[in-house]
Amino acid sequence: MHLSYYPAVLHVATHGYVAEFSDVPLRSSGETPCDASENAQSALQAYAERLRRSGLQLPAPSTSAFKLEGQSSPAKAYILVPLEMPFPAKETVRA
Numbered sequence: 001m002h003l004s005y006y007p008a009v010l011h012v013a014t015h016g017y018v019a020e021f022s023d024v025p026l027r028s029s030g031e032t033p034c035d036a037s038e039n040a041q042s043a044l045q046a047y048a049e050r051l052r053r054s055g056l057q058l059p060a061p062s063t064s065a066f067k068l069e070g071q072s073s074p075a076k077a078y079i080l081v082p083l084e085m086p087f088p089a090k091e092t093v094r095a
Contacts, residue, residue, distance in 0.1 A: 001084045001085065001086060002084070002085050002086070003082060003083070003084055004060070004061050004082070004083050004085065005061060005080035005081065005082055005083070006021055006023055006024065006044055006061045006080065006081045006083060007021070007022050007023065007061060007062065007078065007079070007080055007081075008020060008021045008022065008040055008078075008079050008080075008081050009022070009076060009077070009078055009079075010033055010036055010037065010076070010077040010078070010079050011076045011077070012076075013029060015029075015031075016029055016030055016031045016032070016035070016036065017029060017030055017031075017032065017033050017035070017036040018036060019036045019037060019039070019040035019079065019081070021040070021044070021081070022062060023059055023060075023061050023062050024044070024047060024058065024059070026040070026043050026044060026047055027043075028040040028042075028043045033077065037079055037081065040079075040081050041081050041082065041083070044081055044083050045083060045084075048083060048085060058083075058085070
């Protein structure tokens with residue numbers, strides 16, 4: 001198995017916490033930061049499986065997603081969400 005880590009931003013929402021991925025069109029939520037992180041991992045795994053069944057491949061995680069632009073917020077955290085796959089993610093060119 002190949003293990004990749006996908007960056008996400010975890011932030012406070014109206015009713016709990018939301019994790020948003022920078023590399024894939026996914027969001028996940030939970031009552032606690034831990035719940036949101038665990039739900040993000042489940043959502044990412046399900047998304048990768050849907051792509052695989054459609055003959056597509058998840059893009060490789062970006063390496064520059066955590067470059068902070070001089071802004072910090074106590075209501076935000078940057079997390080890495082693990083994903084196990086039988087093969088490496090597809091490398092793509094990122095601007």
